Amino acid sequence: xxxxxxxxxxxxxxxxxxxxxxxxxxxxxxxxxxxxxxxxxxxxxxxxxxxxxxxxxxxxxxxxxxxxxxx
Amino acid sequence: xxxxxxxxxxxxxxxxxxxxxxxxxxxxxxxxxxxxxxxxxxxxxxxxxxxxxxxxxxxxxxxxxxxxxxxxxxxxxxxxxxxxxxxxxxxxxxxxxxxxxxxxxxxxxxxxxxxxxxxxxxxxxxxxxxxxxxxxxxxxxxxxxxxxxxxxxxxxxxxxxxxxxxxxxxxxxxxxxxxxxxxxxxxxxxxxxxxxxxxxxxxxxxxxxxxxxxxxxxxxxxxxxxxxxxxxxxxxxxxxxxxxxxxxxxxxxxxxxxxxxxxxxxxxxxxxxxxxxxxxxxxxxxxxxxxxxxxxxxxxxxxxxxxxxxxxxxxxxxxxxxxxxxxxxxxxxxxxxxxxxxxxxxxxxxxxxxxxxxxxxxxxxxxxxxxxxxxxxxxxxxxxxxxxxxxxxxxxxxxxxxxxxxxxxxxxxxxxxxx
Ligand code: HEM
Ligand code: SF4
Numbered sequence: 001x002x003x004x005x006x007x008x009x010x011x012x013x014x015x016x017x018x019x020x021x022x023x024x025x026x027x028x029x030x031x032x033x034x035x036x037x038x039x040x041x042x043x044x045x046x047x048x049x050x051x052x053x054x055x056x057x058x059x060x061x062x063x064x065x066x067x068x069x070x071x
Numbered sequence: 072x073x074x075x076x077x078x079x080x081x082x083x084x085x086x087x088x089x090x091x092x093x094x095x096x097x098x099x100x101x102x103x104x105x106x107x108x109x110x111x112x113x114x115x116x117x118x119x120x121x122x123x124x125x126x127x128x129x130x131x132x133x134x135x136x137x138x139x140x141x142x143x144x145x146x147x148x149x150x151x152x153x154x155x156x157x158x159x160x161x162x163x164x165x166x167x168x169x170x171x172x173x174x175x176x177x178x179x180x181x182x183x184x185x186x187x188x189x190x191x192x193x194x195x196x197x198x199x200x201x202x203x204x205x206x207x208x209x210x211x212x213x214x215x216x217x218x219x220x221x222x223x224x225x226x227x228x229x230x231x232x233x234x235x236x237x238x239x240x241x242x243x244x245x246x247x248x249x250x251x252x253x254x255x256x257x258x259x260x261x262x263x264x265x266x267x268x269x270x271x272x273x274x275x276x277x278x279x280x281x282x283x284x285x286x287x288x289x290x291x292x293x294x295x296x297x298x299x300x301x302x303x304x305x306x307x308x309x310x311x312x313x314x315x316x317x318x319x320x321x322x323x324x325x326x327x328x329x330x331x332x333x334x335x336x337x338x339x340x341x342x343x344x345x346x347x348x349x350x351x352x353x354x355x356x357x358x359x360x361x362x363x364x365x366x367x368x369x370x371x372x373x374x375x376x377x378x379x380x381x382x383x384x385x386x387x388x389x390x391x392x393x394x395x396x397x398x399x400x401x402x403x404x405x406x407x408x409x410x411x412x413x414x415x416x417x418x419x420x421x422x423x424x425x426x427x428x429x430x431x432x433x434x435x436x437x438x439x440x441x442x443x444x445x446x447x448x449x450x451x452x453x454x455x456x457x458x459x460x461x462x463x464x465x466x467x468x469x470x471x472x473x474x475x476x477x478x479x480x481x482x483x484x485x486x487x488x489x490x
Contacts, residue, residue, distance in 0.1 A: 016188050023421035061433045
C-alpha cells in the first residue's frame with residue numbers, strides 16, 4: 001500500500017507571519033512580501049518531506065497550518 | 072529525581088526583588104537540568120500560604136500551553152479569582168486573557184476581525200512618522216534616558232493608533248498608562264490610573280458607536296458572531312466586554328513592547344558587529360533579528376494556569392486546583408532547543424522562542440509588536456551613526472514583566488546627505 005497524498009494547507013485568516021514554518025520546511029512554504037506564509041505549488045508534501053511538514057504544523061503558534069489527505 | 076529543597080528554596084520566585092537585577096538565569100539553568108518541574112514552597116509573599124508548580128523547560132512549557140483544558144487561564148472554583156499571575160486576579164473570567172475556550176474563542180474571533188496582520192500593516196506609515204519624530208527629538212552627544220525619549224512612547228502611540236484615539240487626547244492617555252506602570256505594585260497598571268483609563272475607554276467607545284470610523288475599535292464594535300459559530304450564542308460584544316478589552320490592550324501591549332525595544336537596543340549596543348550588519352540586512356534577515364530580540368528580551372517572564380483536574384505531569388502528581396507556573400524566559404534559554412542559548416545571535420534560525428506564548432492564547436498583538444520593532448530599529452539604524460551605553464540599566468522589581476525602568480545612552484546622528 002502506498003501512502004495517501006498529503007497536502008500542507010495554510011489558513012490565511014490565522015497566519016500572523018511568525019515565519020517558523022518557512023524555516024522548518026523551506027521546501028514546502030514560501031513567505032510573501034508582507035511576511036505571510038503560503039504553501040508552495042499545490043501544497044503536495046513528498047514522502048521525504050513529511051517529517052518537516054509535521055514539524056512545521058506542530059510549531060505554528062497560531063495553529064494556522066494543517067495537513068490534509070487527498071482521497 | 073528530587074532536588075535538594077534548600078537549593079530550590081533559596082530563590083524566591085514570588086518576590087519581585089529576585090528580579091531587580093535581571094532574571095535569575097543561574098537558578099533556571101540548574102533547575103532545567105536537575106528539577107525541570109518542581110514545587111515552589113509557600114513563602115511570605117505567596118498569597119494564602121499556597122505554593123505553586125514551576126515548569127522550566129521549553130518542551131514542558133509548550134505542553135502546558137497546548138493543554139488549556141487541563142491548565143486553565145480562567146477562574147477554577149472554588150477559587151474566587153484566577154488568571155495568569157501567581158496572585159489570584161478577580162478579573163478572571165472577565166477578560167479574554169483570563170478565559171478558557173469556548174468563551175475565549177468567541178471573544179477572540181470577534182476581536183480578530185480587527186487584528187489581522189493586514190489591518191495592522193495599515194498602521195505602518197503613521198507609526199513611522201511618529202517614530203522618526205521621536206528620533207529627531209533625541210539630544211545628540213549627551214546622555215539621555217532611552218526609555219523616556221523613545222521606548223515608552225512608541226507602544227502607547229501604536230495602541231492609540233489602533234484604537235483610533237484622537238491625536239489631541241493621546242498625551243493624556245499616555246500619561247495615565249505610564250504613571251500607572253511606574254506606580255504599579257505587583258499589578259501591571261496601578262489602580263487609580265486604571266480607573267481613569269477605564270472611564271476614558273467607556274467614553275471613547277460611546278463616541279465611536281455614534282461615529283464609526285476606519286479603525287480597529289470601530290471594527291470590533293461592529294463585529295458580531297452568528298449563533299453557533301464557535302459554539303456561542305452569537306451577537307456583538309457588550310459595552311462591558313469592550314471596555315475590558317480596551318483595558319487589556321494597554322496592560323498587555325505597552326510595557327511588553329517597551330521592554331523589547333529597550334532590551335533590543337541594549338543587546339545591539341552590546342554586540343556592535345551585529346548592529347552594523349543589521350544596517351544593511353534584507354527583510355528576511357531583519358525578521359530573524361527581530362525574533363532574536365524577542366527571544367533575548369522575553370518581556371513577560373512567566374504565566375500561571377490552574378489545574379482543572381488531577382494530572383500526572385512529567386512524573387509529578389499535580390492536583391486539581393494547584394497553581395502551575397511556566398517560565399517563558401527559562402524556556403527561551405533551554406539548551407535542548409537553542410544552540411548556545413546565552414549568545415545573542417541575530418541570525419538564529421529557526422527561532423522557536425515562546426515570547427508571544429503559543430496556541431489558543433498566543434499574543435493577539437504579535438503582528439503589532441513586530442511592526443513596532445521593525446519600524447523602531449529600521450528608523451534608529453537609518454538615522455543614527457553611533458549608539459553608546461552610558462551606564463547600567465535599571466530594571467523594574469517585578470516577576471511579571473522584565474521591565475526596563477531607565478536606560479542611559481548617547482548617540483551621534485548620521486550626517487544629513489545633501490541632495
Ligand atoms: C513584545 C511585545 C509583546 C509580548 C512579548 C507579548 C506577550 C504575550 C504573551 C506571552 C501572551 C500570552 C498570554 C498567556 O498565554 O496567558 C500575550 C497575550 C496577549 N497579548 Fe501580547 N505581547 C506583546 C505585545 C502585545 C501588544 C502590542 C498587544 C496589543 C496591543 C498585545 C495584546 C495581547 C492580548 C490581547 C493577549 C491575550 C490573547 C488571548 O488571551 O487570546 N500584546 N502576549
Ligand atoms: S508559522 Fe504559522 S503563523 Fe507563522 S508564518 Fe507559518 S503559518 Fe503563518
